[in-house]
Amino acid sequence: DGGITQSPKYLFRKEGQNVTLSCEQNLNHDAMYWYRQDPGQGLRLIYYSQIVNDFQKGDIAEGYSVSREKKESFPLTVTSAQKNPTAFYLCASSIRADKGAIYNEQFFGPGTRLTVL
């Protein structure tokens, strides 16, 4: 059963702690993405990766870090430098993206709700 999994579903963090959110896909997609959603708002791009061992900053990368060591996995670390980390975090993937290719339909995981205590 192909899809995108995120864990944990809920995460509580004390101020000053780093936490890592997991995202795994078995769709054989090249590209993966992390978005943040605040209550009542749309999605904002944090980081994205178009290929293993490569990633780019999105619009709100400050206070976050990522790695892409395997095609299937794209973990997101929320560091203590992120001032307002309480939010809903969504991971997505798309088949992407040879240079010049256009088709780029995204599929999303179920999300992780992070709360800072």
Added chain:
Amino acid sequence: GIQVEQSPPDLILQEGANSTLRCNFSDSVNNLQWFHQNPWGQLINLFYIPSGTKQNGRLSATTVATERYSLLYISSSQTTDSGVYFCAVDPTSGTYKYIFGTGTRLKVLA
């Protein structure tokens, strides 16, 4: 950068009513998707529709790329249609970065 505007921001319907949601974008795009976010936060793919018209059951969508807008039609609405509908576009700049609109919040009353 590209701007994506959705209207209306909020919509309340009686069960069985029809509705049209609109997405305007300020520049040309390679990809356009419509999503439904359910009450648990899951984003469900409705349509991948950079141009043309598609239908899936009670839902259909039309994108007129030359005029930079897309419409999502919901017919005979049901309470399970409630949630937030997002339009997302991937500009032709080749960055493969989707930009999301702020969404239309739909509530269908029984």
